[in-house]
Amino acid sequence: MSNILEIRDLQVRYGGIEAVKGISFDVPEGEIVTLIGANGAGKSSTLRAISGLVKPASGSISFKGEDITGKDANEIVSRGVILVPEGRRIFPDLTVLENLKIGAYLRKDDITEDLNWVYDLFPRLKERSWQAGGTLSGGEQQMLAVGRALMSRPKVIMMDEPSLGLAPIIVKGIFDIIKEINKQGVTVLLIEQNANMALKTAHHGYVLETGRVTLTGTGEELLSNEAVKAAYLGT
C-alpha cells in the first residue's frame, strides 16, 4: 500500500524553542495511524506543520508523492488534508448547519450529499442544525468538529486529541466514528494522550518523546511493548 503522507526530518520551531526535532514517519493510504506521547512531545506541532498553520523550520512533508512543505493552509485543505483541531474549535455563533457549510468553504460543487453523509454519521447534528454551535455539549461539539472536517471531503483527516475532556462513553462513540470514517476510505492520522484507546484503534503507531520518534510498530505491537505499557498505558 502506498503512503499518502510522508514526513521526513520535520523540524518545527517557535521562536527559539524547538518543538519537533527532526521526525520522520509514514501514513499509509487507507489506514489509521496514531502518534502517541506525553505533553510537549511535539505531536500537536507536527499536525500544525502538516496542515500549514506553521511553517516547518526544515524537513519535508509530501502528500501523494507531491511536496506540500510550507504551503498555505487553504492550499493544503483544498488538496484533501484537514485538521480537526485540539479543543474542537467550532464556531460558537454560527449555527450547526453553518459550521458544516464552512467546512466545505473551498468547494464549489454540490454539498448536499456530504451533508447527508455527516447527518447519517451524527444524527444528533441533524436534530440541532439550527442551534448555535456554542450551545452544544462537549461531545456534540466534537461530532460537529469532525463533521465540519468531513465536509471538505478529505483524503486524510488529522485529529488532535479528539477525546480530550469527554466522558468515557462519549470517547468510545468518537472512536467508533473514527473507525467508521476510515472504513469509508478516509485515511486517519490521530494524536492522543489516551494511548490505550488510540493504539487499539490504529493500524500503526509511532511513539514521540521530546520531539523525536522513539518507537514504532503496529497498534498491537505497541500495546504489548513493555516500555509503552510503563510509560503510557499505566499497567
Added chain:
Amino acid sequence: MQQLLSLEYIVSILLSGISLGGQLALIAIGYTMVYGILRLINFAHGDVFMVAGLVGIYVTAAVPVYIAIPIVILITVALGFFIERAAYKPLRSAPRMSVMISAIGVSYLLQNTATYVTGGQPMTYPTIQLLNKTVDIVGTPIKLVVLITPVLVLILIVLLTMLINKTKIGMAMRAVSKDFETSRLMGIKVNTVISATFVIGSALATVGSILYFSTYPGITPTAGAMPGLKAFVAAVFGGIGSIPGAVIGAFLIGICETIIKGLPSAWDVSVFSDAFTFALLIVILTCKPTGLFGEKATDKV
C-alpha cells in the same frame, strides 16, 4: 418656549437629528466591523472619511456628479484597502497596542497630506442638486438630504446584514471574527476577509461623507476628527463589534446632539453639545460596560 414647542420646530430638529445620526452610523459601521474582526480601533477611519470628502471636491470639479460618486467610492475603497495592507497587515502578530499606534500614525499622515494638498485652506463641498433641493414638511423647508439619509442608511444596513448573514463571504467574516486559526483550517483566506471588511467600511464612510458634507460643507484637514470620534463613541455605545449597536448608537447621538443644539440660545447650552455626547457615553458605560449590544468582555482566544 413658544417656539420650542411648535410642531415645525420639533419636526425639523428631529429630522436633522435622524439625518446626522444616519451619517454617523455609516462611519460607525466601519469602526465596529474592523473592531469585530481585528480587535483594532482604526483611528484612521475618520480621516478616511475626510479624504473621501476632499476627493469628492476634486472629482466633482472634473466630471458630472453621477460619474463622480462611483469614482470617489472607488478611490476611497482603494485607500482603505491600501492602509490595511501597508500599515496593519505587517503587524498581524504584533501586540494590539502596536497596531493602534500604527493607526494613529496613518491618521496623522492623512491629515498632513490633506493640509499639504489643500494648503490648509478650508474647502467647500460642492452643492449636489438633488441633495440640496428643499421640500416643505409641515411648513418647514427641509433639505432633501435630510430625508434621503435615513432611507439610504436603512437600505444599506439591510444589504449589509444580508451580506453578513446570507453570503459565503459574510459567513467567513463571522468565522474570522471569532477564530483566525480555525478559519484558516477551513481554507478561508483570512487576509482577503480582512481586506473585504476595510473595503466595506470605506465604501460606507464615503457614502456618509457625501451626505455629511452636503449638510456641513466645510472641509478642513481635521474635518474627519469630530464625526469620526462621535461615530466611534456610537460604536462603543452600541457595543463595539455589533453592527445594529453601532447604528442605534449613532442615531441616539445624532438626535441628542441636535436637540441640545436646538435649545434656546438664551440657555447657553448648545456649546456643550459635544461634552454632553461624551457624558452620555460615560453614563451608559457605567451602567453597561459592554455597551447596548456588546458581547461579554471575553478576550479573543
